[in-house]
Amino acid sequence: MSSDLLEALTALEKQKGISREVLIEAIETALVTAYRRNFNQAQNVRVDLNMDAGTMRVYSRKDVVMEEDIEDDHLQIALEEARKINPLYEIGDVVEEEVTPRDFGRIAAQTAKQVVTQRVREAERGMIYDEYVDRQDDIVNGVVERLDPRNIYVSLGKVEAVLPSNEQIPSESYRPHDRIKVYITKVERSSRGPQVFVSRTHPGLLRRLFEMEVPEIYDGIVEIKSIAREAGDRSKISVCAHNDDVDPVGSCVGARGNRVQTIVDELSGEKIDIVEWSENPEIFVANALSPAKVLDVLVNEEEKSTTVVVPDYQLSLAIGKRGQNARLAAKLTGWKIDIKSEADARELGIYPRTVTDVPEPADDGLEGDWYEDEDGTGDAQYDLYDEAETEESGEIDLYGERTADGATEPADED
Template sequence: MSSELLDALNALEQQKGISREILVEAIEAALVTAYKRNFNQAQNVRVDFNQETGEIKVFSRKEVVEEVEDPRLQISLEEARKINSVYEPGDIVEQEVTPRNFGRIAAQTAKQVVTQRVREAERSVIYEEFVDRTDDIVNGIIERRDARNIYINLGKVEAALPLNEQIPGEEYKPQQRIRVYITKVEKTTRGPQIIVSRTHPGLLRRLFEMEVPEIYEGIVEIKSIAREAGDRSKISVYAHDPEVDAVGACVGTKGARVQAIVNELNGEKIDIVEWSEDPVVFVANALSPSKVLDVIVNEEEKSTTVIVPDYQLSLAIGKRGQNARLAAKLTGWKIDIKSESDARELGIYPNENSPFIEIESDNQEEEPSFDPIDYDLYQDVDGDEE
C-alpha cells in the first residue's frame, strides 16, 4: 500500500495540480479520526505519514502532570521520567500505539481522502476559472431543460439558464450552440453553480466589444444600455477620438457589425445613438428615430419635456410607450413627450433658446434642423398609433 499511495500522490500532484503537502495533511487528519473510531480510543493521538517510505505510524500524546486526572490524556511526572529523565510538567510525551491491523484501515481511509480531495480540487479549479469570467460571454451547448431552467454544457461544468433570464419567444433546442452571459458563480457542496443569462444588458455590451474593434481598443466607449430583451434595445456610444464616428463604427460597413449582433439575438432591434454630456442633445438622440423640435430640461427634478412634430408623436412614444421608456432608461432622465400643437397651446413652444431651430413662423410642417441618425437597416421605424 505504501508504494501505491506514494505513486498516487505523485501522479495527483503532477496531473491535477494538487499540492502534495495538502494531501498528506488531509490523510493524517483522516487517519486520526479513523483510529479513534475503529479502536474506540478517545485519547489524543498524532499520525505520522513518512513521505519517503509511505510508512504510517500512530502516536499517543499525553501531557506530563504532577497528579493524573485523566489517564487517556495525561501521564505522571514519575512515569514520564522513566521514559526520559528530561521531562518536566507541561511537556508532551509521545508513544507509538500503531495497531497491528491499522494498515488496512489506513489504506481505505487514505483512498477515501484522496478521492474527496481530488473532487474538491477539481471543483475549486473550475470555480476559480469561471468566477474570473463573471460578466463575460461564454459559448455552450444546450443539454436539457426542466420546468425552471435550461442547462448548458460549458465544457467542464454545467450552467443554468433560469426562466427569467431567457429571451421571451426564443427557442432553445437540445444540442443547440448558444452564447450566454455569466451573471453569478457560487460555491456549493455539489460544486460550482453557474447562472447565465440571455437578457442581461451586459450580453449586448460584450457582443459589441467582440464585433467592434474600436470599442475593444477603447477608442469608442459604450456609455449606457437600455434593453427589453427579445424586442428592442438602445445603446449610447461616445468616441474619445474626435475623428472617429462612434455610431458609424458600431453600425459597420453596410450595417455588417450591428447586423451580426441582431442575428445573434434573433432579430432584436438595436438603436445606436451618440452620447452627449448635454442632456438636451442626449435626450433628443435617445428618442431616435423620432425627430425632435425641442427639449426643455428641469435640472431639479431631473426631468425633460420633449416637443416633437405632430406626425412624429406616435413614433416618439413607440408601441406601448417602448421608445420613450427605453430612452428614459438610457439617459437616466424622465421624459414627457408633447406634440408641437399641444406645446404651442401651453405656450412652451417655440422657445427662442432652443438649440435645435429658431422658429420664425407658425408653419407646423417646417422640418427641424436637428436630424437624428436613422439606420433603417436595424431600426424598426414604424409609426403605428398607440
C-alpha cells in the first residue's frame, strides 16, 4: 500500500466528508473477502492496514482448544501447538499468524480502489438525499427530461424526480426541456440513490405559491387556514389575518388581482376562490360557498353538518357544476353541507327563522338583519346573510368573487 492511497483518503475526507477511519475499515472488510475468494475461503482472517507506514498484513485467526476438540484446523489450533508460539496461550485465546500472500498487493490495490469508489458514490447519494429530504413539502424548479405513459421525469439538477400521472394536472402537457415548477411530496432511499417524488396537484403546491407571492403570508401576518383543491379546475382557500388592520382576502388577491393572477397563470388557469376564515361555522360555511349568496346557515354541531338556504336563482351557482362548488366548500370547512333553495326552505319551515330559533350572534364583526315578517304577523325574523356590501376600494363582497379591477361579481357556475 502506497502513500498515494493515504493522500487520496485524506482528500476524500475533506472534499466528500467521508471519515478516513470509515474508509479504512471498509477497505479492510473488503480485503478479507478478497483474500477468502482468492486464497483460502475456509480461513478466518483479519486484515490490518497501517496507512501511516503504508503497509498491509493479513493474519489468520485460530481459536485455542484441546487437541481432541479440533474440528477444523483452519479455524482451530491445539493448545500444545499454540504454546510453541507463545507459552502464555490458554484455552479460549485466539492465535494470530501472518499469512500475507506475496502477490496480494495487486489485489489489495484493486479492492481499495473499488471500495473507495463505492463509498464515494454512497456518500454523494447520502448528501443528495439529505438535501432533498430537507426540501420535502417545498417547491422546486426543474426541467422535463423524458416522458413515458405513466410518469414525467424531471431533472432537479443533482437528481431526477418522478412526477406520477396521478400527480399531474390533466389539462397540462409537457415536452422534454420544458421548465416546470413542482412540489416535493416524498423522498426515499433506494439502491439506485435517492428517489424524489413530486406533484402538480398537491394542495401544498397552492399553499407554497401563495407564501411566495404574498408577503403578508410569508411574514405570518396572514395565515392560510385550509385549502380545498380540484387541480387544474378550481380551488378554494380560506385565510385570516392576525392584524385587525390587514384585509386577509385583499392581501392575497393583490392590487387589481395581480397576486392571485400570477398563481392562476402558474396553474394553467385554475380558478381560485379566496374566502375569509371564521371560527363561527355559519359565517365560514357561507363564505366558503362564494360566489353564491347565502341567506341562512343552520348548524348541527353533533353531526357537524349544515343546511344552507340560498335564493332560488342562486341554487345552481351554490351547488356548482357537477356539485363542485358545494364539494369544495365542504372540504374547505370540514362541515357537511346540504343546500336548499329559499322556496324549499320555506316549505320545510326552516326559513326564515324566528327569534327563538336564532342563537346569540358571535362577536365576529358580522351581523344579520332583523325584519318584520312579510305575512304581517309582526314576528321578528333574522336574515343572517341578506346583504353584503362591496367597497370601491377593492374590498371583496362576502359572497362574491374578486375581479382584477377590485369589483365584485358572481362567478360562472363552472
